[in-house]
Structures are given as structure tokens and as C-alpha cells.
Amino acid sequence: MEEDGGQGLYVERIAALDLGKAVLEACVRLPHPSKPGRRVQEVRTYPTRTAQLLELADWLRCNQVTTVVMESTSDYWKGVYFLLEAEGFDCQVANAREVKNVPGRAKTDKADAVWLAKVAERGMFRPSLVHPEPIRRLRDFTRYRRSLVRDRSREKQRVEKLLEDAQIKLSSVISDIFGVSGRAMLNALAAGQRDPKALADLARASMRGKIAVLREALTGFFTDHHAVLLAMMLDNIDRLTAQITALEKQIEELVAPFCRQVEQLAEVPGVGRIGAAELIAEIGVDMTRFSTAAHLVSWAKFAPAVHESAGTKKQKRRPKGNPWLAATLGNAAGALTRSHTFLGARYRRIARRRGKGKAMVAVGNSMLTIAWHLLSDPTATFHDLGADYYETRINPERRARNLAAALQAVTGQKIVIHNSKAIIIETAAA
Structure with missing residues (x-):
């Protein structure tokens, strides 16, 4: 053991x-056995x-250590964190940006471990949020489901690209x-099957009224090599x-203990049960981790x-947060x-002035605020x-004045507002 002051x-x-x-490099810092105020x-x-x-x-047990701190290095911290957590230790994850070593000091793995221990023993960092095991399991399923949905969407886009390559304009009609x-x-x-008439006759319900257009759209040069590729793509989609259906069943089982919270969040327009499960998987159900809704946002x-x-x-790009949570909020906002x-009115109101991107973020902000209040009570x-x-x-009255000023700027006429209702328009003197 080395002696060190602290x-x-x-x-x-x-x-x-x-x-x-x-x-990994592990640094243990303890009180000096014989010198008060000193460290080893x-x-x-x-x-x-x-x-x-x-x-x-x-x-660590032999040294009576109960708190273990580690940096969030890639995914390497997860296995160590979960094992030590199961062994009964209070594990904390530090954001590497908050515990960066000061310039001019040696940069080695051992030096980094010692520096992290010194920072942690003085409480000079905020532990990152790590959800309990039930939420983590749910999150694994919801994230993998979203990945598969994206893969399926890409496969569908490949099908449409293949049809365009064969001059099959089906997506222009359906x-x-x-x-x-x-x-x-x-x-x-x-x-x-290559006959456009036979293919068009496969239309169902209201699509029967477009048979003539479908015959024209299905007339192309779809060859055997297109058919082989199309069959593979359709098999992948199926x-x-x-797999997505199977994952959704697993998600329903994992989210069952949080059915009350799911019902609360599902009431929010654009969210639904799957969106509610994804929100719970990303932010959890314990809102005491966030002092206010603003902290969650x-x-x-x-x-x-x-x-x-x-x-x-100064304008600065918004920092990147949780991409999975952003995707869930983006899908919900897009549906509104x-x-x-x-929320739909809020999106349109901001989109007119600031653009669609900022409107999406603003609606996501509102959704998180709503989610915090629902999960807190x-x-x-x-x-x-x-x-x-x-x-x-x-x-x-203010709205009438603003509209009158805008109209006056366009028409060049003088507009007078009377009693907030009557509008008297007078031609401006030349």
C-alpha cells in the first residue's frame, strides 16, 4: 500500500x-490505519x-469496500457492473466527460483508475442513470424490436427499388x-406470373376499381432474375x-408488472401500447430519479x-442524447x-415559425413532460x-392589430380596427 494525503x-x-x-485496472483507496486524515x-x-x-x-470485500465506480467505456462496463451488482456492491457509472483527467498529467490506465477514485471519493461527479434489471430486460427487447422494424423497412425499400428496375410501377398506384x-x-x-391482366385481377376490395391502371403499371420487363431476388426479399420480410410478432409477445409479458403505467402513457396521443413500453424501457417508472420534469427533459x-x-x-447544435428514446418520441410526434x-397544434404552430425539426423537438419535450407527471402520480x-x-x-385585439399590419404591408392600404370587430379600410393617400 502507498501512503497518500486526502x-x-x-x-x-x-x-x-x-x-x-x-x-481492467482496479484502484482501492482506504483510510490510513495509523495516521488520521491520510489515505492509502x-x-x-x-x-x-x-x-x-x-x-x-x-x-474488495477483504478491504470492506462497498462502493465501486467505473467509467462508461463502450459496452465493456456492463458485464463488470452487473456481476459486481449481483455480488452486493453499490456500483456507479461515471460519464467520461465529467471525470476527465486534468491536462499535463500522465495518461495511463493505472493513473486513470487512481484519478477516478480520487474524484469519486470526494463526490465530484454525478452517477449516470442505470435502470434496475426488469427495466433492462424490457429495454433489450424493445430496442431489438425497433432494429428489426428498421431492417424490415429497408427490405421493403429494396423491393420497391427492384420493381422500379423492372419498370413495374405498382407503388405509383397502390x-x-x-x-x-x-x-x-x-x-x-x-x-x-408475368401477365399484367392476371396480376391486376388479384386486386381486392376497393382496389378493383383500379384494374385498368394496374394493368398498365404491371406492364414491364420483369425477368426471372428479378423473381429470384423478389422471392428472397419477401421471405426476409416474412x-x-x-420475429417482430414474437418480440411483441415477449414485451407484453415483460411490461405486465407496469401495466398501470402503460395504460397511463398509452392515453397520450401518438404513443400507444408499444410506444408506452418503449418509453418505460428508456426512462423507467421511478421518476424520483429526476427532480422535476425539466430534469428528465x-x-x-x-x-x-x-x-x-x-x-x-450563440447558436449551437443540440447535443445528442439517447437515440432510442429520440426515435420513440419522433415516431409519436410524427403521428400527431x-x-x-x-400536441398536433403545438407542432404546427412551431413548424410555421421555426421549421419541422425544431417542432419535433418541442413536441418531444412536451411528451416527456407529460410522461414525467403521469409516472410521478x-x-x-x-x-x-x-x-x-x-x-x-x-x-x-392584439391578433386583429397584427393581422391588420400584415395586410396593410401587402396591400399598401391603411387599415383601421374599430371595437375589435369592425374593420374600416381606407385607401392610403398617394
Whole structure:
């Protein structure tokens, strides 16, 4: 053990880990056995295999260490974190940006472990959010489901590209070529059918009224090599669809303990049960981890960023947060763009002035705020403020003056507002 001084400690017995793929450096810092106010430290190297990690756990117990801190290095921290957590240690993950070593000091794995231990024992960092095991399991399934949905979408795009290559203009006539009618035609094409009349006759329901147009759209030069590729693509789509269905059943089982929270979030327009499960998987159900709704919004990187220096505000790109959470909020917001709801009105109102991108972020901000309030109160229910929320809170006189000024700028005429209702238009003097 090496002797080291240290003052103002928050944690007396601390361990810090600098992680790598194959090995890790572990630094333990303890009170000096005979000199009050002094510290001793020891650094050891351990492989990251399970047997050696259990030896690390025994060494930490022998030193009466209960708190273990590690950096969030790639995915290497997860196995170590989960094993030590199962062994009864209080594990904390530090954001590498917050515990970066000061310039001018040696940069080695051992030095990084010692520095992290010194930072952690003084409470100079905020532990990152790590969800409990039930939420982590749910998150694995929801994220993999989203990955498969993206793969299926890419495969469908490949099918449409293949049809265009063969001069088959099916997507110009049918909005969803993977619906009942479209899929029947695709299966027939893959099976060897080339007659446009026979293919068009496979239309169902309302699509029967487009048979003449379908015959023209299905007239191309679809060859055997197109058929082989199309059959493979359709098989991939069916396989992915079956896997997505199986995942959704697993998600329903995993989210069953949180059925009340799912019902609360599913009431929010655009979310639905799958979206609610994805939200729970990403932000959890324990909102005590976030002091206010603003803290949750800031953690998700959906808060407005203000960068000011010397009295000048500078524009800066919004920092990237959780991409999975952003995708869930983006899908929910995209479903509301034309809806007659408060969130839909909020999107359209901001999109007119600031653009669609900022409107999406603003609606995501509102959704996270709603989610925080719903999950914080078991008895809370969602109540839509209505699409006319903003209109009912606009001062009629001010709105009339603004509209009159805009019209006057366009027409060049003088417009006078009388009693907020009557509009007297006078031709401006030449």
C-alpha cells in the first residue's frame, strides 16, 4: 500500500475501475490505519473474465469496500457492473466527460483508475442513470424490436427499388404495396406470373376499381432474375415480421408488472401500447430519479440549449442524447402532425415559425413532460387541452392589430380596427 494525503472525503472506502475489453485496472483507496486524515491506495490488474472478476469482488470485500465506480467505456462496463451488482456492491457509472483527467498529467490506465477514485471519493461527479434489471430486460427487447422494424423497412425499400428496375410501377398506384392486394401481386410475380391482366385481377376490395391502371403499371420487363431476388426479399420480410410478432409477445409479458403505467402513457396521443413500453424501457417508472420534469427533459437532451458569452447568445447544435428514446418520441410526434390535438397544434404552430425539426423537438419535450407527471402520480390521467388551446388564449385585439399590419404591408392600404370587430379600410393617400 502507498501512503497518500486526502481531505474533505465523502466516501472513506472506494474502488475505481478503468475498464478495457480484456483487462481492467482496479484502484482501492482506504483510510490510513495509523495516521488520521491520510489515505492509502493499491492498484491491481484483473482480466475481465468471470472467474477473475469474482476474485476482484473478494479482494474488495477483504478491504470492506462497498462502493465501486467505473467509467462508461463502450459496452465493456456492463458485464463488470452487473456481476459486481449481483455480488452486493453499490456500483456507479461515471460519464467520461465529467471525470476527465486534468491536462499535463500522465495518461495511463493505472493513473486513470487512481484519478477516478480520487474524484469519486470526494463526490465530484454525478452517477449516470442505470435502470434496475426488469427495466433492462424490457429495454433489450424493445430496442431489438425497433432494429428489426428498421431492417424490415429497408427490405421493403429494396423491393420497391427492384420493381422500379423492372419498370413495374405498382407503388405509383397502390399506396401500400405490402397490403393484401399488393402482396398477392408480388407473390404471383415471384412465382413466375408475368401477365399484367392476371396480376391486376388479384386486386381486392376497393382496389378493383383500379384494374385498368394496374394493368398498365404491371406492364414491364420483369425477368426471372428479378423473381429470384423478389422471392428472397419477401421471405426476409416474412421472417422479420414473424420475429417482430414474437418480440411483441415477449414485451407484453415483460411490461405486465407496469401495466398501470402503460395504460397511463398509452392515453397520450401518438404513443400507444408499444410506444408506452418503449418509453418505460428508456426512462423507467421511478421518476424520483429526476427532480422535476425539466430534469428528465434535460437528461434526454430535449431541452432548449442556451449558449451565452459576453452578453452574446450563440447558436449551437443540440447535443445528442439517447437515440432510442429520440426515435420513440419522433415516431409519436410524427403521428400527431395533422391531428386535432394540443400536441398536433403545438407542432404546427412551431413548424410555421421555426421549421419541422425544431417542432419535433418541442413536441418531444412536451411528451416527456407529460410522461414525467403521469409516472410521478399513480392516479394521474391524461387530459388533452384541445387543438384550440392557443387560439382561445390569444388576445383578440392584439391578433386583429397584427393581422391588420400584415395586410396593410401587402396591400399598401391603411387599415383601421374599430371595437375589435369592425374593420374600416381606407385607401392610403398617394
